[in-house]
Amino acid sequence: MISPLEKTNILIEALPYIKKFYGRTVVIKYGGNAMVNDELRQAVIVDAVLMKFVGMNPVIVHGGGPEINRMLKRVGKETDFVNGLRVTDKETMEIVEMVLAGKINKEIVSLINQNGGKAVGLSGKDASFIQAKQKLAFIENEHGQRQEVDLGHVGAVAAINPEIINTVIEKGYIPVVAPIGLGEDGESYNINADTVAGEVAGALAADKLVLLTDVEGIMRDSSSADTLISSLAVSQIPALIKQGIIGGGMIPKVECCISALAKGVGRTHIIDGRLRHSLLLEIFTDEGIGTMVVRDEE
Numbered sequence: 001m002i003s004p005l006e007k008t009n010i011l012i013e014a015l016p017y018i019k020k021f022y023g024r025t026v027v028i029k030y031g032g033n034a035m036v037n038d039e040l041r042q043a044v045i046v047d048a049v050l051m052k053f054v055g056m057n058p059v060i061v062h063g064g065g066p067e068i069n070r071m072l073k074r075v076g077k078e079t080d081f082v083n084g085l086r087v088t089d090k091e092t093m094e095i096v097e098m099v100l101a102g103k104i105n106k107e108i109v110s111l112i113n114q115n116g117g118k119a120v121g122l123s124g125k126d127a128s129f130i131q132a133k134q135k136l137a138f139i140e141n142e143h144g145q146r147q148e149v150d151l152g153h154v155g156a157v158a159a160i161n162p163e164i165i166n167t168v169i170e171k172g173y174i175p176v177v178a179p180i181g182l183g184e185d186g187e188s189y190n191i192n193a194d195t196v197a198g199e200v201a202g203a204l205a206a207d208k209l210v211l212l213t214d215v216e217g218i219m220r221d222s223s224s225a226d227t228l229i230s231s232l233a234v235s236q237i238p239a240l241i242k243q244g245i246i247g248g249g250m251i252p253k254v255e256c257c258i259s260a261l262a263k264g265v266g267r268t269h270i271i272d273g274r275l276r277h278s279l280l281l282e283i284f285t286d287e288g289i290g291t292m293v294v295r296d297e298e
């Protein structure tokens with residue numbers, strides 16, 4: 001059992017962080033296990049509500065890849081990934097939008113509201129705030145040549161207009177963003193949620209971007225937690241990718257941190273969403289957790 005003195009010490013430890021982040025914006029990419037496990041889901045939501053009540057401006061950008069897979073399976077539709085991105089034909093796009101902007105977005109909004117916060121759900125189509133263009137993808141064919149592949153309605157971010165997000169924040173709400181973009185043609189685009197989180201953080205010039213994932217952070221050896229890299233400078237990343245130390249789904253995450261830092265975001269963190277209240281540990285304690293990706297000059 002934790003003693004009353006230890007409890008007060010923990011609260012006191014949080015004080016400098018509460019002061020430091022008062023009025024500051026923190027973009028949280030929410031996905032993976034923290035989204036499917038009920039207990040973890042509740043913990044993330046409570047953390048975001050607490051952040052808001054101590055004067056921060058949390059902005060949630062959510063994913064939902066596993067839920068999209070489940071829904072596609074239910075309707076008997078095959079799905080393929082190229083370079084970690086879901087090939088999205090017209091019919092798949094309809095389901096992606098229903099799951100992300102409909103089901104998942106509204107579930108998160110309701111949970112925040114049930115836990116005493118006030119949330120507003122948005123997709124990039126609301127107020128046209130995420131403008132998208134078709135994302136080009138290339139693979140290496142059997143002759144070792146670069147070949148373009150058509151990913152259909154997969155989007156890259158063309159522009160973000162943060163006005164609606166800022167308005168929602170100013171009115172005391174927590175914005176909850178589904179990673180759907182609006183094309184010039186009026187069509188919907190499916191955008192990787194890590195990418196949207198990085199772009200939104202950049203457009204808001206957020207103080208922090210926190211990506212919740214299903215591992216402790218970036219590790220030198222994925223099978224061993226004690227190889228966690230607690231801080232990584234941008235210039236160290238290309239070599240780690242080349243050596244195969246950073247691979248798979250971790251590549252879009254580090255790329256998103258790099259692009260957010262280049263756009264002026266203060267700090268970026270990749271942390272373990274399987275750990276209850278990992279967000280609070282990262283923001284309000286001296287130790288921090290996971291991997292912090294920083295600019296070279298820091």
Ligand SMILES: Nc1ncnc2c1ncn2[C@@H]1O[C@H](COP(=O)(O)OP(=O)(O)O)[C@@H](O)[C@H]1O
Nearest residue numbers: 032213214215217218219245246247248249250
């Ligand atoms: N160096 C590394 N450290 C940790 N995880 C890594 C590393 N390189 C590749 N990965 C992989 O990246 C995965 C995280 O990406 P992803 O599965 O896309 O996460 P999410 O579903 O949370 O968006 C890890 O589960 C792990 O398999």
Ligand SMILES: CC(=O)N[C@@H](CCC(=O)OP(=O)(O)O)C(=O)O
Nearest residue numbers: 031063064065085086191192193
């Ligand atoms: C283009 C593309 O791949 N989009 C993703 C969007 C959701 C997402 O990114 O969800 P997670 O963060 O849970 O992986 C998809 O269709 O799965």
